Amino acid sequence: MLRQDYDPSEDLSGKPERLNFAELSRAERLHKALWNHVHPLYQSLSGRDRDREEQLAEMAKTRPEVNFFLKLEKRLYPWIQHGRQSSFSLHRTFKGKGLVFCAGNGQFEFVVTAIQAVRNRLKSALPIQVFHMGEDDLSKERQTYLREMAAGIEIVDVTQILNDEYMRLNGWAIKPFAMLASSFEEVMFVDADAYFLQDPAVLFEDPGYLATGALFFYDRTLFPDWTVGSDWIRSMLPIMSTFPEKSRMFNLLSAHEQESGVVLINKRTRFPGMLATCKMNGKWERDLYSYEIFHGDKETFWVGFEMVQEPYAFMRNYGGAIGELHPNNNQSVCGAQLHEDHQGRPLWWNGGLYRNKNAGVTRNLDFGYWMSGGGHQQHRERYTHDKARMIEVLIDLGLSSSDDLIMEPRDAAWDFEESCLAGAAVHTLTQREKDLANGYIAIDKIAREDGRKMDAGENPDPKKHNWDTAAS
Template sequence: MFLPRSPVVKLLIGLLVIFGLIAFGFRYQPSFDGRYNRDFELKPIRSFKVPESLHLTHDVAIPHDIPPWTQEDTYMLDTAIGFDLKTQMLKQEYGKHEDLSNHPERINFAELSRAERTYKALWNHVYPIFQGLSGRDRNREKALLEMAKTRPEIDFFIRLERRLFPWLHFGRYTSFSLYRTYSGRGLVFCAGNGQFEFVVTSIQSIRNRLKSTLPIQIYHMGDDDLSKERQTYLREMASGIEVIDVTQILDNDYMQLGGWSIKPFAMLASSFEEVMFVDADAYFLQDPVTLFDDPGYQATGALFFYDRTLFADSHDQPEWLKSVSPLLSSFPPMSRMFRLLSAHEQESGVVLINKRTRFLGLLATCKSNGKWERDLVSYKVFHGDKETFWTGFELIQEPYVFMRNYGGVIGELRPDNPQSVCGAQLHEDYRGRPLWWNGGLYRNKNAGVNRYLEFGYWMSGGGHQKHRERITRDPEGMKRVLNDLGLNSEDQLPQETKDAEWDFMESCLAGAKVNTLSQREKNLANGYIGIDKIARVDGQKMYAGESLDPRTHDWDNA
């Protein structure tokens, strides 16, 4: 075998291997005695742990470890190979007003995912340096810029952040000054003029029926998106509401927001450390604050909900994700998308992220919703923003969970089939009780059936009865599960029931147990209709130019 004798060549080869480990998230697998394997076998490592019981209620994404940045990595940056690799990683940078519509090749998600993982190692390396500086954050950032003149890894971090997330550097030099502003927990909504009536009903149902005291921030994209009159109405209609223009916090010349894409950026811009995004047409049957205590959210810092099971045998989405990321967490192989059972995985009507612990995952999600990333790639592969949350976390390898129940239905019985429930998409809590739904209050808004639903029934979308052996990968673990269940053999484990099936055009679900809402749940759901009627009348009056005061309404008794 050829062995290079030149020390320089040996050094360059060694540095290239080191950088490869950083970029692809591999490191040496320790042997049982704690020492590194002598055969230099490279294995991806997943050190993130969650309680075993969590797998019974949530589908958990255990990411690969991204090795920490080291002094050897910094030395590598000043080599010829390091210079070449930096150039490659920074080459996708595009200008603020550059039009890439005729240059789709400029957006390469395979290169993007490698750059994001390297950025993650750098962020975790540079942030403690920033914390150790004195003075206000603005002065700390200026001091960091001075250090970048002599510290190549800091210089690389700042340049890479500007390339990946240019909308962050809007009156700030680094992401750190934004990251350090977060505190508390609260709800985030997004609304323009077209969503005004929906968001009024959703927020009033939370404030006046569920009596939730969580602070609320409503984000928009300027006065042309949400009129000043509507901003005032929303601000005054209940306590604890802020109305905020996201383009005053992040640089919209890069984002060029529109439609769904505002959602992750609003979560990023929000002042809340623990942020729950809620769609304008989402409604709760429990106080949303209970979700912050969800064991899956507590364990990982990111909680997502499943969409309905629809459109099987779609190969495009899983093939794309596998092609752009050499590393995937433990979740994709168990997903419906990868098993070709559904083209949809996530419903983004409610999303919880702890930005103190999962800030980098949210940044990666935002990146997939940038102007050219979404127009040229992500929104072509997926239907809008929904899948960009969990796939963003995949690209940068951050942990997350899905609530283990697929999108179900809430509403009324189908007239020609009492074993089928029709209405809006329902989501359950980890105990299997109705929690929230999205899609509004109408029978089937997508088909133009704009009469109010009579809320009385619900049906689960399935996904609850996973085989216990799927979550126990060793004999001892299986013994513990069997002991917990009082069983003697894995043959006695309950079989997974067949999931219910959707009639998509009719928005009806059949094939599972028809459940009756509790009286409290019926009162809440049907009571929201009274609020919605007021909101719609006011919405029409505002379109006619009238000035309204929402405080004149008796929202509690609507």
């Protein structure tokens, strides 16, 4: 419950002296309950959205719950108040399915390659929106290039839809706000350096997504025995689903849980979860807590959904590897982070086309192999480094020692410095998968050359390239 003297006129927009995530979580759940109550009232009104909002404001004069809701929403999510008085008019604009990318000048070449891979190699017909933060972020020339290089691409300035005075966007923070601002009802965010081996449209039919309206992907299993994240989440979530206690993070098996290179959210049905995720990426929230505790935006999606008790699903597989065999170990796959579909086939990878960009190894990969990151074993729900949790597990199983646990072989293990994965079966990519992955390198060469030309003041024409047949 909110404290008895709670006043919605207090500033919950994120000023440091007011930032209390336990209180924030309660306020967001109250907003969700009121949203579900007031939304039908808004829908019953007539006229354009501006007319409806004016009628809703009049209703607030005689309906205390409507008045409370509007004040609370303005304090919680002030970036929505950008030419509108409530989130309802934004919610009514959503329709269809589509892909959302974010790119500034520094990500231009990446997003060109990623979009051409989807549009001209996989032949996906999904509409695409590319979000930026104004002309200082993505130049007019680059906007024109992206708009003209393939069919069905719209370029959108997120600050024209949401109020940047409160968001103060930079870097990763734009991602959830771009998803919110997108006109798509069912939105799939894709990182600028993420590449698919199947038409991304298959994810809209994923069983987990269809069941919950939100689909997330697991990150690699890395850096065990890190307690900061789970301790903070426990401190500010009075109510949680069954997921956190079974997560690798809570069981101290991995510091990372979610990888946000691809995220799917149905904003029609999971709007409160979308808002809560955005809240965790607001200026004060990310600077003081979210990004100080987690690595950027990644965990803000599932934690945001937990804050408002919205359902979500994770693809069952942990982050795997795609690329080439280690030169001294043919049982190790080195390269980028791979994600599988629900049937266990390679679906997409994140991290670009280089052998190991984090270590400065910028030669292109020779894509031929992949390895699963695991996640199927039962031990992920039983084995834990947390002593209190292990005692609970042993009591439940009637065992006296963790040595008595019956365990399958462990998941594959990452060598983070080398960006290699070992300890599971090595799989060979199909010929089509090899052709797709290595063909993206040819597209990337064109994108980088045009990027260099634009840096030199030239204006290359993307329509003069044959993106379909470019070969490495």
